[in-house]
Amino acid sequence: MSDLNPCMTCGACCAYFRVSFYWAEASDGGGLVPAQLTDPVSPFLRCMKGTNSKQPRCTSLEGEIGSKVSCAIYHHRPSPCREFAMSGEKGEENEACNRARRRYGLPPLYKDMLFHTSLDAATSVLTAVQSAAK
Numbered sequence: 001m002s003d004l005n006p007c008m009t010c011g012a013c014c015a016y017f018r019v020s021f022y023w024a025e026a027s028d029g030g031g032l033v034p035a036q037l038t039d040p041v042s043p044f045l046r047c048m049k050g051t052n053s054k055q056p057r058c059t060s061l062e063g064e065i066g067s068k069v070s071c072a073i074y075h076h077r078p079s080p081c082r083e084f085a086m087s088g089e090k091g092e093e094n095e096a097c098n099r100a101r102r103r104y105g106l107p108p109l110y111k112d113m114l115f116h117t118s119l120d121a122a123t124s125v126l127t128a129v130q131s132a133a134k
């Protein structure tokens with residue numbers, strides 16, 4: 001069993017969905033997400049730059065999907081990234097996680113899989129996103 005959080009060798013959800021959120025999460029609205037790394041979607045919505053496209057990839061995603069990845073703004077990432085659960089986490093499957101993984105040829109993660117994740121790994125790992133790219 002690997003002691004690596006699967007997200008650290010994945011990153012698929014950061015390059016599959018449009019990552020959109022309420023505009024006030026951006027730094028120019030008083031929030032934490034660096035505004036220059038976002039694009040407007042509507043008067044009330046922003047998205048992470050690079051994710052509102054037919055072939056999305058968040059510009060804050062570093063590394064190679066399916067190999068080794070990290071989020072350049074991990075501590076300032078928006079709420080969809082914080083809330084998106086890795087499939088199997090807390091004993092629940094997340095179909096969206098597995099759909100994103102499938103897009104990059106990565107195997108699904110099931111709720112009965114055990115993940116041994118060190119605290120250090122957990123704090124540097126990325127999680128992600130939410131609304132589908134258009």
Ligand code: SF4
Nearest residue numbers: 007010011013086097
């Ligand atoms: S949440 Fe799922 S799709 Fe996103 S990085 Fe983790 S394993 Fe990959």
Ligand code: SF4
Nearest residue numbers: 014058060061071081
């Ligand atoms: S976790 Fe980081 S790299 Fe992934 S979509 Fe969110 S901001 Fe972008």
